[in-house]
Amino acid sequence: MNKSKKVLLIITGGIAAYKSLEIIRGLKANNIDVTCILTKSGSEFVTPLSIESLSENKVYTDLFNLTDEHEMGHIQLSRQADIILVAPATANIMSKIAYGNTDDLASTVLVATNKPIIVAPAMNVRMWLNNATQRNIQTLRNDGIKFVGPENGEMACGEYGEGRMSEPSEIIKYTNDFINSLDFKPLRDFSALVTSGPTKEMIDPVRFISNESSGKQGYTIAEKLSSLGAYTTLISGPTKLPNPNVDKVVHVSSADEMMLECDKALPVNIAICAAAVADYKVMKQSETKIKKNGSRLDITLEENPDILSRLSKRNDKRPDLVVGFAAETEKLEENSKIKLEKKGCDWILGNNVSNGQVIGKDTNEIHFISKSETENWKQMRKEEVAEKLSHKIVQHLKS
Numbered sequence: 001m002n003k004s005k006k007v008l009l010i011i012t013g014g015i016a017a018y019k020s021l022e023i024i025r026g027l028k029a030n031n032i033d034v035t036c037i038l039t040k041s042g043s044e045f046v047t048p049l050s051i052e053s054l055s056e057n058k059v060y061t062d063l064f065n066l067t068d069e070h071e072m073g074h075i076q077l078s079r080q081a082d083i084i085l086v087a088p089a090t091a092n093i094m095s096k097i098a099y100g101n102t103d104d105l106a107s108t109v110l111v112a113t114n115k116p117i118i119v120a121p122a123m124n125v126r127m128w129l130n131n132a133t134q135r136n137i138q139t140l141r142n143d144g145i146k147f148v149g150p151e152n153g154e155m156a157c158g159e160y161g162e163g164r165m166s167e168p169s170e171i172i173k174y175t176n177d178f179i180n181s182l183d184f185k186p187l188r189d190f191s192a193l194v195t196s197g198p199t200k201e202m203i204d205p206v207r208f209i210s211n212e213s214s215g216k217q218g219y220t221i222a223e224k225l226s227s228l229g230a231y232t233t234l235i236s237g238p239t240k241l242p243n244p245n246v247d248k249v250v251h252v253s254s255a256d257e258m259m260l261e262c263d264k265a266l267p268v269n270i271a272i273c274a275a276a277v278a279d280y281k282v283m284k285q286s287e288t289k290i291k292k293n294g295s296r297l298d299i300t301l302e303e304n305p306d307i308l309s310r311l312s313k314r315n316d317k318r319p320d321l322v323v324g325f326a327a328e329t330e331k332l333e334e335n336s337k338i339k340l341e342k343k344g345c346d347w348i349l350g351n352n353v354s355n356g357q358v359i360g361k362d363t364n365e366i367h368f369i370s371k372s373e374t375e376n377w378k379q380m381r382k383e384e385v386a387e388k389l390s391h392k393i394v395q396h397l398k399s
């Protein structure tokens with residue numbers, strides 16, 4: 001299937017470089033042709049000979065090598081692959097990409113390419129958490145560069161934390177899936193809006209009402225829809241997540257702001273309301289910090305707009321498909337069906353949120369409910385939920 005697919009693998013100088021050999025082997029096992037660029041510091045960890053033997057292709061190391069330029073100029077090298085994978089990606093190469101530096105072959109190719117770039121970061125936890133590195137990561141993400149990893153774990157230097165390169169199997173799978181997805185764009189002619197994360201309703205300048213929604217489910221759905229070709233707008237309440245690879249991300253705080261941005265994003269074909277919108281807001285927000293005075297404090301709350309309900313019941317610009325979630329602690333199926341009816345959406349994904357399940361976690365167990373069918377999806381990672389839902393959407397819109 002992947003016979004003609006090509007990856008340009010850039011190996012930079014990190015202790016994880018030895019794992020690149022396994023990545024080459026794994027990609028080739030998936031019938032992907034691998035050509036490598038080895039940076040000067042990368043060559044301190046692995047030899048060009050071992051890479052060449054495994055990849056069965058010439059290894060490129062030098063920007064000013066006349067033979068290489070004659071055989072394949074750096075521009076051609078940057079274009080001949082379907083994607084570029086940087087593994088391991090050091091803090092240095094990420095900084096170079098962020099700033100558009102071109103002082104060696106690897107960085108020049110990364111600037112010259114018109115192909116998608118995936119990076120698999122590998123560095124010490126302090127380097128990963130460093131403010132400059134984090135700024136660069138954000139720049140890269142905003143520029144549409146995909147990330148696989150890093151993971152939390154034991155480091156070669158003996159420290160523990162985030163920054164460890166993902167396992168080769170993970171990188172191989174991500175790259176393989178990504179390459180396959182390049183050709184699969186069934187939602188190319190569609191647009192989507194996804195709400196995600198919690199909302200934050202201020203009481204006074206320092207206090208607020210919110211919840212522990214991580215935003216993860218909505219982010220993964222938005223990313224999946226976008227990867228299937230839909231022009232996707234993510235409208236997100238405050239989360240700790242980096243921007244996903246979608247067409248547009250709008251950050252909001254309160255439910256009112258989220259509602260406003262949803263209206264602005266219309267018309268769309270698909271609306272997914274995954275946000276854990278605070279049901280209530282404070283009627284009279286205090287402009288100054290509320291002081292305690294030894295007696296009871298009464299705060300009057302009023303209902304927030306129900307975004308899902310409003311999108312579903314619009315007379316004009318109603319999305320073709322409106323999907324909501326139902327967070328329930330009891331009678332999951334029954335309550336989800338009532339919500340579907342009451343809110344007027346087309347599908348509802350019920351999830352059991354009792355005992356701290358789901359909210360802020362990596363997995364979800366879904367009861368899929370539409371007007372005509374009910375399905376129980378076994379417990380799965382939120383990425384898999386996004387995948388399953390997206391494929392259902394494709395089937396629905398195409399039928």
Ligand code: CTP
Nearest residue numbers: 273274275277304305306307308324325326327
């Ligand atoms: N929702 C919304 N706007 C709100 C409240 C909820 O868009 N103001 C959406 C959520 O994004 C979700 C669905 O409605 O898709 C159901 O949310 P949930 O919290 O389960 O239900 P509520 O409507 O808040 O009802 P209740 O808290 O009474 O169960």
